[in-house]
Amino acid sequence: MQSYLDFEKPVADLEGKIAELKSLSGDARAVTIDDEINGLTARADQALADIYRKLTPWQKTQVARHPQRPHFSDYIKGLITEWQPLAGDRKYAEDPAVQAGFGRFNGTPIAILGQEKGNTTETRLKHNFxxxxxxxxxxxxxxxxxxDRFNIPVISFVDTAGAYPGIGAEERGQAEAIARCTEKCLEIGVPNLAIIIGEGGSGGAIAIATANRVLMLENAIYAVASPEASASILWKDAARAQDAANNMKITAQDLLGFGVIDGIIPEPxxxxxxxxxxxxxxxxxAISTFLRDFPGTKSRLQVREERREKFMAIGSTLN
Known part of the structure; x- marks a missing residue:
């Protein structure tokens, strides 16, 4: 069943009427209503296009968080073959929130990282959202x-509200772990690509998104803090999250203009x-283009230097 966001109510009403008519059309006693269904479908499609053509940053935040939006596991099923996840950090425990392992993309071996939010109550709790x-x-x-040791490219699928802020995580060195992961992204001599598929929240996202190329889905968001957290900090009122989102420049379009990301993957x-x-x-x-743009003739030093220069240049052209 389709889950509708608040601003999609006009579409929800039309599609509700379509569903009612379709249920009647199966009745042999019902009159032919195909023309009416087709008319309502066209209106619903147009209403949806009109709404999504002018989404506000807050509305895009809601879309990025939509419970039915594809998550890491969906991209693995849709894009990767021979997926072999690895578990554990060899220091303390396994964390299901981060998925990491190896697979093949169109036959090419790649390493894959990502955050998994889960699709049901059970899996959301398992993956700690x-x-x-x-x-x-x-x-x-x-x-x-x-x-890096076996010269395999790295692809990251970023989708997190942020790193877990619990006491246990802080006791085990959350900030240090994020910093080391970010450092490793910068250090490896193989090309890496990060795709923000939903939320890219704070250092929890940057830890696996410090890549040669950073792409965002059209309706994804990427920010130093969530709109709710920012509203709490700025105005001591989380209810002003919409105001924060509208002022934080968190959309793919804004971030492309600032040079924070390198491209936008369109969504219908x-x-x-x-x-x-x-x-x-x-x-x-987008992944195929990235792998093609980084031929094996580039040295490990060139890959690292290109990545470093990309991040050092962020903000350098702003007035």
Whole structure:
């Protein structure tokens, strides 16, 4: 069943009427209503296109968090073959919030990192809603070390509200683990690509998004803090999250203009949660382009230097 956001109510009303008419159309006694269904479908499609053509930053935040939006596991199923996840950081424990391992993309071996939010109550609790603990970042470092040793490119799928802020995580060195993971992203001599597929929140996202190329889905967000947290800090009122989102420049379009990201992966009207297959196709094209743009003739030093220069240049052209 489709889950609707508040601003999608006009579409919800139209699609509700369509569903009612379709249930009647199966009745042999009902009059032919195909024309009416087709008319309402066209109106619903147009309403959806009109809404998604002018989404506000807060509305994009809601789309990025949509419970039916494809998550890490969906991208693995849709894009990767021979997926072999690895568990544990070899120091403390396994963290299901971070998924890491190896697989093949169109036959090419790649290392894959990502945060998994989960799709049901059970899996959301299992994966801690995609909020990683220190051991998750140390597992990511472990996989990146292996990828670097065997000269395998790294692809990250970023989707987290932020690192887990619990006492236990802080006691086990959350900040240090994030810093080491970010350092490893900068240090490896193999090309890496990060795709922000939903939320890119704070250092929890940056830890695996410090890459040669950073891409965002059209309706994803990327910010130093969530709109709710920012509103709490700025105005002592989390209810002003919408105001914060509208002022933080968290959308893909804003961040591309600032040079924080390198490209936008388009989503059809209605978002990735309505058009998962199309978004998978678009993401696959972006990954293919990235792997083609980094031929094996580039030295490890060139790969590292290009990555370093990319991040050092952020903000240098702003007035």
């Amino acid at each position: 995609g909020m990683a603990r220190p051991e998750g970042y140390r597992k990511a470092v472990r996989v990146m070390d292996m990828a 009207a209605g978002g990735a949660h309505r058009h998962a297959n199309t978004v998978m196709t678009n993401a696959a094209a």
